[in-house]
Amino acid sequence: MSKIKPLRLFFIRHGQTENSDNPPFNGWRDAPLTATGRRQLEAVARALSSLPFEAVYSSDLSRAVYGGERLAQLTGRPLVSGPQWREMSFGRWEGLTYQQIAAEDHDLIRRIFAHDGGDYAFPGGESTRSFAGRIEKALAGLQQSHPEGGRVALVAHGGVCKALWGLLLKLPPDVAWRTIYQDFAAVNVADLYPSGHCVAHLVNGYLGPEGYHSPGPGLERLAGRDIF
Secondary structure, three states, X not given: OOOOOOEEXXXXXXXXXXXXXXXXXXXXXXXXXXXXXXXXXXXXXXXXXOOOEEEEEEEOOHHHHHHHHHHHHHHOOOEEEEHHHOOOOOHHHOOOEHXXXXXXXXXXXXXXXXXXXXXXXXOOOOEHHHHHHHHHHHHHHHHHHOOOOEEEEEEEOHXXXXXXXXXHOOOOHHHHHHHOOOOOOOEEEEEEOOOOOEEEEOOOOEOOOOOEOOOOHHHHHHOOOOOO
């Protein structure tokens, strides 16, 4: 009896973006990477370059495309980018900081970040549930594209990584949004089985916001040919 191979998904947040000391709500705004952000993604791409990926995906926003292109070049796989993997749309708040939004409408921002277990929508943008639904549909499409399993990489955004963990761990969208933190260039790994079962992996070697400086034993294990 043949063993069922999972789809091993490496999902990665983009590197540091401009104004990270007082970050705006970037959303669909094509915020540029800093020099540090580019170094972070290049370090991640080098650390993952020995893995036998079936495909490399990314959001179509440049801060994610940069990392996807580097990884695709090093692994010899084409990059497939698309808008389905974009960050949550923050509507008219995009480009504004929390302080600027609070000064404009403190009551509205207080309600949206009340963390009361309900759905909340950004003015002119997406709600937490509609965003999670978009990522769920994108994930289903990804799994359908790789029915035989294997390894795929996705370079996207902090909110996308949170939404993916929320779906895989069956967390409500607002809980995933407020409780899961994703540093710049953070790497996440999960095995996805056709049954819907998920196995999460912790990867040794991550040393903070500068990204992967040296692969650790966790990464070496995940690079093995056999997927369990």
